[in-house]
Amino acid sequence: MTALFAFIRVKGYNKGVRNLIADALKGQDADYIEIHFEESQATNIVYRGERLEEISRGRNSGGNIRALVQGSWGFVSFNRLDGLRDKVALAVEEARLASREPFKLFPAEPVVETVVPQLEKVSTDIPLAAKKELLDEYNDIILSSPKIQSTRINYRDGRRQRTFANSEGSYIEQAKTDLTLRLTAIAREDNEVQQAGLSLGSNGEFSAVEGLHEQAREIARRAAALLSAPQVKGGEYTVLLDPVLAGVFAHEAFGHLSESDFVYQNENLQQVMVLGKRFGGKHLNIVDDPTIPNLRGSYKYDDEGTPTRKTHLIRGGILEGRLHSRETAAKMGERATGNARTINYLFPPIVRMSNTFIEPGSASFEEMLGDIEEGVYVKDWYGGMTSLEMFTFSAGEAYMIRRGRLAELLRPVVLTGNVFTTLQNIDAIGNDLEMNQGGGCGKGGQYPLPVSNGSPHIRIRHCVIGGR
Amino acid sequence: MEHLEEVFRAARREAEQAEVFSVSSRTVSVQFEANELKQVQTKESSSTALRIFREGRIGFATASGGGGWESLVDMAVETSQFGSPASFQFPSRFHRDSSKVPIFDSKVEEIAMERMVEIGKEIIAKIRGHTPGILCDVQVTKGTSSVSLINSQGGEGRYDKSFLGFSLEGILVRDTDMLFVGDSASSCRPDFIGIDDLADRVIWQLEMAKKKAAVSTKLLPVIFTPNGVASALLSPLMLAFNGKTVLEGASPLKDKRGEQVFDKRLSLWDDATVAYGVGSYPFDDEGVPSQHLPLVTNGVVTNFLYDLQTAALAGTQSTGNGRRVGGGFPSPAISSLRLCRSGGDVSFRAMVEDMKEGLIVEQVIGAEQGNVLSGDFGGNLLLGYKVENGEIIGRVKDTMIAGNVYQVLKELLGIGQEARWVGGILQTPSLYCPRVSVATKES
Numbered sequence: 001m002t003a004l005f006a007f008i009r010v011k012g013y014n015k016g017v018r019n020l021i022a023d024a025l026k027g028q029d030a031d032y033i034e035i036h037f038e039e040s041q042a043t044n045i046v047y048r049g050e051r052l053e054e055i056s057r058g059r060n061s062g063g064n065i066r067a068l069v070q071g072s073w074g075f076v077s078f079n080r081l082d083g084l085r086d087k088v089a090l091a092v093e094e095a096r097l098a099s100r101e102p103f104k105l106f107p108a109e110p111v112v113e114t115v116v117p118q119l120e121k122v123s124t125d126i127p128l129a130a131k132k133e134l135l136d137e138y139n140d141i142i143l144s145s146p147k148i149q150s151t152r153i154n155y156r157d158g159r160r161q162r163t164f165a166n167s168e169g170s171y172i173e174q175a176k177t178d179l180t181l182r183l184t185a186i187a188r189e190d191n192e193v194q195q196a197g198l199s200l201g202s203n204g205e206f207s208a209v210e211g212l213h214e215q216a217r218e219i220a221r222r223a224a225a226l227l228s229a230p231q232v233k234g235g236e237y238t239v240l241l242d243p244v245l246a247g248v249f250a251h252e253a254f255g256h257l258s259e260s261d262f263v264y265q266n267e268n269l270q271q272v273m274v275l276g277k278r279f280g281g282k283h284l285n286i287v288d289d290p291t292i293p294n295l296r297g298s299y300k301y302d303d304e305g306t307p308t309r310k311t312h313l314i315r316g317g318i319l320e321g322r323l324h325s326r327e328t329a330a331k332m333g334e335r336a337t338g339n340a341r342t343i344n345y346l347f348p349p350i351v352r353m354s355n356t357f358i359e360p361g362s363a364s365f366e367e368m369l370g371d372i373e374e375g376v377y378v379k380d381w382y383g384g385m386t387s388l389e390m391f392t393f394s395a396g397e398a399y400m401i402r403r404g405r406l407a408e409l410l411r412p413v414v415l416t417g418n419v420f421t422t423l424q425n426i427d428a429i430g431n432d433l434e435m436n437q438g439g440g441c442g443k444g445g446q447y448p449l450p451v452s453n454g455s456p457h458i459r460i461r462h463c464v465i466g467g468r
Numbered sequence: 469m470e471h472l473e474e475v476f477r478a479a480r481r482e483a484e485q486a487e488v489f490s491v492s493s494r495t496v497s498v499q500f501e502a503n504e505l506k507q508v509q510t511k512e513s514s515s516t517a518l519r520i521f522r523e524g525r526i527g528f529a530t531a532s533g534g535g536g537w538e539s540l541v542d543m544a545v546e547t548s549q550f551g552s553p554a555s556f557q558f559p560s561r562f563h564r565d566s567s568k569v570p571i572f573d574s575k576v577e578e579i580a581m582e583r584m585v586e587i588g589k590e591i592i593a594k595i596r597g598h599t600p601g602i603l604c605d606v607q608v609t610k611g612t613s614s615v616s617l618i619n620s621q622g623g624e625g626r627y628d629k630s631f632l633g634f635s636l637e638g639i640l641v642r643d644t645d646m647l648f649v650g651d652s653a654s655s656c657r658p659d660f661i662g663i664d665d666l667a668d669r670v671i672w673q674l675e676m677a678k679k680k681a682a683v684s685t686k687l688l689p690v691i692f693t694p695n696g697v698a699s700a701l702l703s704p705l706m707l708a709f710n711g712k713t714v715l716e717g718a719s720p721l722k723d724k725r726g727e728q729v730f731d732k733r734l735s736l737w738d739d740a741t742v743a744y745g746v747g748s749y750p751f752d753d754e755g756v757p758s759q760h761l762p763l764v765t766n767g768v769v770t771n772f773l774y775d776l777q778t779a780a781l782a783g784t785q786s787t788g789n790g791r792r793v794g795g796g797f798p799s800p801a802i803s804s805l806r807l808c809r810s811g812g813d814v815s816f817r818a819m820v821e822d823m824k825e826g827l828i829v830e831q832v833i834g835a836e837q838g839n840v841l842s843g844d845f846g847g848n849l850l851l852g853y854k855v856e857n858g859e860i861i862g863r864v865k866d867t868m869i870a871g872n873v874y875q876v877l878k879e880l881l882g883i884g885q886e887a888r889w890v891g892g893i894l895q896t897p898s899l900y901c902p903r904v905s906v907a908t909k910e911s
Contacts, residue, residue, distance in 0.1 A: 044797075049716045051781075054797045055550050056528040057543040059536030062513070075509035079533040090510060097498075097585055098505035132550050150716040186718050186841065193718055193842045234870060234907030235685050265502035266603055268641035345533075346511055385834045385847075389646040392834030392848040392868070414838055416848040416868045420644050466846040466868035466907050 021165045024084040030067040030092045032105055034166040036303070037063040037081075038345040041124065042158035045131060047139050049150040055132070062345045067091040068105070072098035075348045106329040106336040108306055110169035115300045123157035123179045123206040131155065134209070138216040142185045145220035147227060149188035152197075155181050157204065160344075162303075170305040177204025178296060178450045180438065183216055187223035194226035194411070197396060199381075199438030201450070203294050208437070222397060222409075231411040232398065232465055238375035239415065239463045240368055243434035245381050245395055246455030250358045251441070252384035253391040253419045254279075254286055255453070258313045258321075259339075259351040259443075260328035262388060269388075270332075272420075277319050280423040283361045286314040288323055290338060290354035296437045297354035297451040301338065304349055308338035313356075314423075325351050343446040350444055357454035361429030368428045368459045375401040376465060378413060383439070392416040414466045422460060430457035471537040475518055476618055478541045483520035483527070483548070487558050487619040489753060490516045491795050495611030495631070498584045502603045503592050505585060515795035518544045526551035526777075528797055556780035558619035562751040569741050569750045569758060573657040576610050576630035584608040587663060591636055594667035599674050602638045602649075609633045615753070623755045631746060632658045633892070634666055638674075647863070648831070648850055649673040651695070654892040657744035673830065673851060679862030681854035683908055689826040689881060690869065690904040691819050696829035696852075697807070697899055698890040703836045704843045704873045705736075709763050711774035711789075711800045713841070715782045720843055720874060724769045731880045733809050736764035738773060740788060740803030746892035747804030754790035754798050761787050766810055773800040807896040809883040819882045819900045821858040827906060828853040828860065832869060846870035867908040876901040 021035050039061045046054040064077040065088050074094030076087050123131075135153055142151045157179040164172045184197040196219040202208035241249060256262070263269050290299050290308040301307055304326050312320045324332070325340035328351060340349035369377070377399045384393030394414045400407040433456045440448020472490045479486035492514035499507045515532035518540045527548025531537040588606045595604055609631070616626040633654035640647040651669045653661040692700060713719040721729065730736075740758030742748050751757050754776050762770045774782065775790030775798050791801035820828070832847035849867045853860045877899070884898030 046797075048712060052550065052552050053712075054528065055547045056530065056797055057547055058530035058532070058796075059539060059543070060515075060530075060532040061536060062533035072505060073507040075507055075511075077509070077511040077513065079512055079514050094508035094510065094581070097508050097581055100504050100506065128546060128550060150718045186716075188717065191720060193720060194839060195841060234868065234905055236909060261501075265504075266639070266641060268643075269646075272641070272644050346513060348507065348509070383834070383837045385837070387646070387648055387833055387848075387850050389644065390833065390848050390850065390866075392837065394834065394837035412839055414834060414846045414868065414870070416834070416866075418644075418866055462909070464866065464868055464907055464909055466870040466905070 017163060018165070018171055020084060024088045025167050028088055028092055030069045030095065032068040032167055033088060034066050034164065034304070035063065036345055037163040038160060040158060040160040040344070042156060043128065045135055045155040047135065047151060047153035050143060060344070064345045064348070065091040066348055067095045069095035071100035071102040073348070077346045103330055105326040108168065108170070108326065108336070111301065111305055111307070112171045115174040117175055117177055117204065119177065119203070119205050121206040122177060123204050124159045124177055126206050138183055138212060141213055141216040142183065142220045145185070145217065145224065147187045147189055147224040148185055148220055149193070150186040152184040152186070153182070159204070164303065164305050166305060172301050172305055174299065174301060176299060179204050179206065179208065180440065181209045182438065183212070183219060185220040185223040187227055189227045192227050194223055196222040196226060201296050201437040203296055203298060205294070225409055226411060229409045229411050232376060232413050234466050236462050237465055238372050239460050240372065240375060240377045240401065241458050241460065242379040243432060243455050243457060244436045245378050245393065246458045247357060247436045247453035248381045248384045248393050250286055250455055251353060251356050251451070251453040252386045252393050253422060254313065255288065255353045255356045256386045257388050257419060258288070258323050259353070260322050260324050260332060261351040263322065264328040264331045273319065273322070275319055278317055279314055279319055279420070280317040280426055282317050283429050284314055284317045284423065284426060285312065285359035286356070287312055287359060288339070288353055288356045292355050295355045295435060295452045299354070302340045302349065303342045304340040306336045306338040306340065308354070311337045323351050323353065325349060341449060343449050347446050350446065352443065352449055353441060353451050355435065355452045357433065357435065358429065358456065358458065360431050360433040360456045363428045363430050365430060365432065365457050368430060368457060369401065369406070370404040372401045372404060376410070376413065377401050377406055378415065382412065389419055390416065391419060416464050416466065422463065425461045425463070426458055427461055428459040432456045471516060472616055472618060475516060475537055475540050479518055479520050479544065480620060482541055482545055483522040485521040485554070485558060485620045487519045487617070488516065489792065489795065490514070490616045491613060493611055493613035495609055496581060496584070497607055497609035498581065498588055500588050500592060500604065500606040502605070503596065505588065508581060516540065517792065517795050520544045520548060521554040522548040524553055525549070526554050530796060532795065556776040558621040558623055559755045560621040560623050562617070562623055562625035562755040563757060569748050570743050571656045571748050572628045572630045573744065575658050576612060576632055579610055579632070579658065584610065587634065590663050591634060591667055594663070595636065595638060595670055598671045599640065602640045605637045607635050617755050619755060625751055625755060627750050630656050632661065634661065634663065636666060636670055638670060647677055649677065652891060654746050655744050656746060660744055676853045676860050677851065677863035681862035681864055683827065683854055683864050683867055683906060685907045687903045688906050689823055690901050691826065691828045692899045692901065693828060693830050694888040694890045694896045694898060695831055697896045698894050700829060700832045700835045700845050700847065700869070701873050702894060704840045704845060706802055707840055708843065709772050711772045711778045711782060714772045715778055718841055721769050727769060728767045729769050729874065730764055730767040730877045732767040733811055733880070733883055734764060734767055734877065735762065735808045735810060737762055737806045737808065738789065738802050739806050742804055745804050747802070749803065752788045752790045753792040754786065756786045756788040756790060758788045758803065773802065775800045802893065804893045804895070808887070809897060813885045813897070814882045815885050816898055819884065819898065820855055820860060822882065823855040824857060826855045827864060828855060829869060843873045845873060867906060870905045870907065876904060
């Protein structure tokens with residue numbers, strides 16, 4: 001069976017595989033069927049303090065089938081290609097167990113295409129020795145800084161080669177590379193432990209992780225400084241968010257709410273998310289765009305074979321669009337946007353973001369800062385989470401603002417809020433858009449999905465910060 | 469599986485020592501979305517991991533799915549050039565004579581997809597019987613997996629495991645107000661979990677959340693329900709007891725073995741031997757026999773969690789906690805944690821009645837985003853209730869809690885009588901803590 005998978009690696013569409021799929025789909029009694037095959041490889045390098053904890057390589061291959069019958073789905077994932085016809089039949093049988101209201105998927109033109117990434121310095125081609133040498137340098141810089149107890153370095157690169165075919169005649173081969181790096185400095189003094197980190201990534205381009213020596217020094221300095229930093233007093237503040245954290249805010253606070261699978265079967269939520277409704281000031285524009293070249297969340301076709309497009313989620317403060325799969329688009333009478341994505345062949349595609357960002361406004365950083373009597377400047381991120389209405393996100397770096405000036409460094413803070421009121425409370429948007437490519441997005445057990453998010457500096461009034 | 473021996477033989481030709489770990493699984497799940505059956509899915513997966521010692525260094529590679537196992541040896545040899553020095557031995561025997569941990573029940577295989585669909589419908593019917601407007605996402609999942617392990621010290625073993633789980637997430641939307649409720653149940657043995665228990669707990673949440681209550685920014689006593697303990701307090705503890713965190717000196721507990729750190733009435737076990745527990749196993753993913761390991765005894769820190777490599781570096785023995793996430797590189801991790809009390813327990817009702825003003829925490833989001841390493845927790849209250857004068861008066865929103873596990877667990881006001889399993893990996897009673905910081909919007 002491995003020989004068949006090896007087959008797929010050949011660039012350009014492949015007659016053998018196309019015939020195999022055509023055979024498996026012949027005479028099956030379903031409204032729609034799609035088949036995915038996938039081959040991937042990954043390299044992981046993990047440091048913990050002085051020790052190189054893990055250096056490993058892996059390969060993965062498999063596929064899945066999704067069948068739609070009478071409005072319900074059957075899904076079968078597999079490791080082996082043998083008995084493909086029986087697997088398709090099982091997916092059809094599963095779909096028959098349920099019967100929801102039948103519907104037609106948002107219509108799609110059949111596509112036959114091969115997509116190969118164009119990169120200058122592909123991380124998967126760099127020798128292991130060179131990767132290790134670079135990470136050794138970063139690790140040594142952090143470890144040799146004052147008060148540093150330990151480090152964490154997590155490097156991962158990989159390549160995914162996917163084949164998609166459906167019963168409508170589409171056949172798409174796409175290859176995608178991805179790279180993430182996180183550097184963490186852990187400082188300790190007596191019983192106090194503090195950490196600071198840097199998280200970044202790329203579409204597989206290795207140069208994105210080169211030349212970070214000064215940043216490595218900086219996170220070590222910051223971790224040590226946090227040991228003696230005070231904790232902010234919990235309560236409501238005016239907060240100024242840097243582009244990284246504001247990007248996380250755009251992703252967590254509004255992006256997830258724009259994913260139509262949360263909305264399409266929930267009438268109450270549909271009323272909340274009515275297109276044309278005002279969500280923020282005229283200066284607020286939020287966009288999801290997989291068509292921007294060379295970001296981690298960029299791709300040409302989603303995992304349902306839908307070509308991608310730029311979607312304005314909010315334009316001029318007004319809700320203008322949302323993210324769709326072919327199912328959610330059909331059921332809500334809107335257009336498929338190309339946002340049905342999977343992390344790998346073990347999962348069916350669900351509605352996900354790609355590159356999500358707040359478009360730049362006109363305010364300068366100094367203007368936004370200058371107006372704040374007392375507030376908090378929050379930078380960088382540990383993470384974020386949302387329950388649609390509520391969100392939390394945590395800043396890796398925070399400073400008090402007093403009388404329009406940055407004051408003392410604070411311990412990391414967690415911000416929280418209600419999406420609807422917080423969007424209204426954004427009162428200034430900066431002119432300095434930056435995209436952040438670190439981390440990954442999780443939803444429905446599918447983590448980490450490569451995405452990026454971004455924003456200029458933004459200012460939010462009345463934001464709740466947790467503290468002691 | 470069929471490649472295990474082949475990979476092992478090929479690896480032995482290239483390396484001083486070799487170990488091949490292989491896991492394969494088949495799961496079936498039925499998924500309801502917004503009260504209706506949306507999807508039925510069958511997943512088959514398998515993976516093989518090779519670890520070698522070559523010229524004294526560790527090499528590691530994995531292959532999942534149908535292909536790639538032929539290149540395992542080459543990939544492991546390549547990584548071994550840079551790997552850390554091998555400082556331990558693979559175990560030669562995986563089982564203790566007396567121990568046999570039951571984790572497989574053939575009844576799981578007999579549960580038909582149609583029956584799983586019925587289970588899902590029954591759960592939803594019960595919840596909607598209480599609150600008709602609620603939208604439920606329900607998953608009923610069953611599965612079996614088999615694990616095989618062989619190493620060049622002569623160690624060899626395999627076992628099968630079964631699984632059945634139900635989970636429910638309900639959402640009730642009124643204007644822009646959203647209420648999330650939910651719970652789950654899982655076991656290796658279908659008879660051990662019931663629909664009624666799950667439905668009753670969710671209905672209780674709906675009852676308590678019927679009204680809204682206000683809270684102001686201050687320090688308040690808090691009762692963490694078993695779900696609350698899992699979502700707010702568990703992460704910093706898991707990290708602090710991890711032998712790796714201890715070894716690198718980043719755990720706040722690193723010099724605290726033998727010291728009283730927690731309330732005297734609290735004991736904590738890592739227990740991989742719970743009969744039909746979803747976290748149980750006869751031997752860990754490196755072949756070390758599983759244990760019932762005390763981490764905290766009457767408030768005193770007693771042990772940390774180790775795998776082979778970390779234990780060797782720390783000059784101690786593996787505790788049988790070498791786990792592989794997704795079949796990958798072994799690392800110390802919990803099997804299942806059991807928080808137990810020794811005396812002084814009170815009923816949930818008595819804890820509530822004792823509160824003049826306080827909070828009950830069921831679920832927080834974002835609790836893991838703070839400085840978890842130092843024991844901090846904090847997050848937005850996804851589901852929590854206000855208590856006034858000994859009575860639960862309603863649900864609290866737009867509120868954050870923040871604290872430090874070492875401060876809140878040092879002296880408790882009470883420990884609940886009933887311990888419950890959460891997510892199959894933590895068994896805990898409710899914990900009544902004296903002072904937790906609460907921050908909210910000023911209205």
